[in-house]
Amino acid sequence: MLDIDDLSKTYADGTRALSDIRLAVPAGEIVALIGGSGCGKTTLLRLVAGLDRASAGAIRLDGETISAPHPFVGLVFQEPRLLPWLDVAGNVGFGLSDVPRAEREARVAHALERVGLSEHARRWPRELSGGQQQRVSIARAFVANPRVLLLDEPFSALDAFTRRDLHGHLLALWAETRPTVLIVTHDVGEAVALADRVVVMRPKPGRLDDTVALPLARPRDPAAASSEAAARRILAALDRSLRPAETDRVAEPSAAWW
Template sequence: MLRLTNVEKRYANGYVAIRGIGLSVERGEILAIVGGSGCGKSTLLRLVAGLDNVSNGQVELDGTPVTGPRPEIGVVFQEPRLMPWLDISANVAFGLKGLSRAERASRVGEVLARVNLSAFARALPRQLSGGMAQRVAIARALVTRPEVLLLDEPFSALDALIRMELQDHLLDVWDAYAEDERPTLILVTHDIEEALALADRVVVLGGTPGRIHGDYHVGLPRRGRREHDSFPGWRARLLQELRNARHPGTVQPDYAI
C-alpha cells in the first residue's frame, strides 16, 4: 500500500505548493489526480517518486518511508525522454542493473511485447512516432517490474485520437498482468475525460497551496466507459468540483449518476 500522511512541500523561497495531503492507495488500484495548472499535481507525483523530499509529513510504500528513487516506483513523464543514440531495446534496458545479459534481454523482450513494439527493438527513437515513443517510455518504466507506476500527463502532447488509443492500450497492458501482479497506477492529468476513462478512483486537487477537495470512487465498468450512461454525469460532477476547488464556497449541484 502507498500511504501519504499530512504531506506538505515548502520550497526554499517560502512558497508552499501542497499542504495537508492524506491519501492511501491500494495495490493494483488505478488512481487519477486531476486539478488545474499550479495546484501541485506534479509536485505531489515527484514526492511519491522520491525525486523530491517532503517538507512535512510522510510518504510510505508498504510501511517504508520514500526518501529517494526506488525500483519499486516507476515514472512515465510528459515527454518520452529517450536517449537518441540508443536503440529501443537499449533505451528500455537502461534502468536495469545487476542482472545478467540473458535476464536483461528477457525482461526487455517481455515489456516490448506488452506494448506491441517487438518489431522496433533495433529502431532508433527518431524512427518512431510520438505515440510509439511514449509506449517505449511506458515499457522502460515497466521493465523494473514496479509495484507503483506514476504517470505525469503522459499523453498530453498527443492528438486526441492517439491519446484515446494509448489510454486504451495502457489499460490492456495493465489488465494483461496476473491480478496479484498488477502495478498500482497513479495518473496525474488536467483532462477529466482521461481520468474517467482510466481510473477506479479520482482525486480532485486544487487551491494554493494544493489540497484534496474531493475523492471519488467512480464505479464505471472497465470497458466502454466513454459510452456508458453515467459518463456525462461524472464528467459534469468532476468539472464542478474543479470549479469549487478554484473558488471555495461554491455550491455544487446534485447530479444523477
C-alpha cells in the same frame, strides 16, 4: 499500500506548494490527480518519486518511508526522455543491467509486444513518432515491475486517437502485475477512461478537495451513459475546487484548471 501522511511542501522562497496531504492508495488502484493550475499535482508526484523532499509529513510504501528514488517506484514523464544513443530495446531494458541477459531480453521483448512495438526493437528513437516514443517510455517503466507507477500527464502532447490507443496499452500492461498508479491529468475523459478514483485538488496551497469514485467495468466506452455521468461529477467537483473557500477569500484567485 502507498500511504501519504500529512504531507506538506514549502519552497525556499516561502511558496506553499502542498499542505496537509493525506492519501492512502491500496495496491493495484489507479488514482487520477486533477485540479487547477498551481495545485501541486506534479510536486506531489515528485515527492512520491523521491525526487524532492517534503517539508513535513511522510510517504510510505508498504511501511517503508520514501525519501529518495526507490527501485519499486517508476515514473513516466510528459516527454518520453529516451536515450538517443540506445535503440528501442536498449531504452526499454536500460534499468535492468543487474538482471541476467536472457531474462532481460525476454522481459523487454514481452513489454514491447504489449505496446505493439516488437517490430521496432532495433530502431532508434529519432525514427519513431511521438506516440511510439511514449509507448517505449511506458514499456520501460513497466519492465522493471514497479509496485508504484507515477505518470505526469504522459499523453497530453498526443492527438486524441493516439491518446486513446495508449490508454489501452497502459491498461493492458497494468492488468498483468497490477501496480498502484498515480496519474496526473488535465483531461477529464482520460481520468474517466483510466482511474478507479479521481482525486480533485484545490490550489494555493495545493491540498485535497474532493474524491470521485469510478466503480466502472473495463473497458470503458467514453460515450456510455455511465462514463458521461462520471465526467459530469468530476467537472462539478473541479468547479467547486476553483471557488474560493471561506478561508481563502483574501487569497489570490485560482487559475483555470485547464
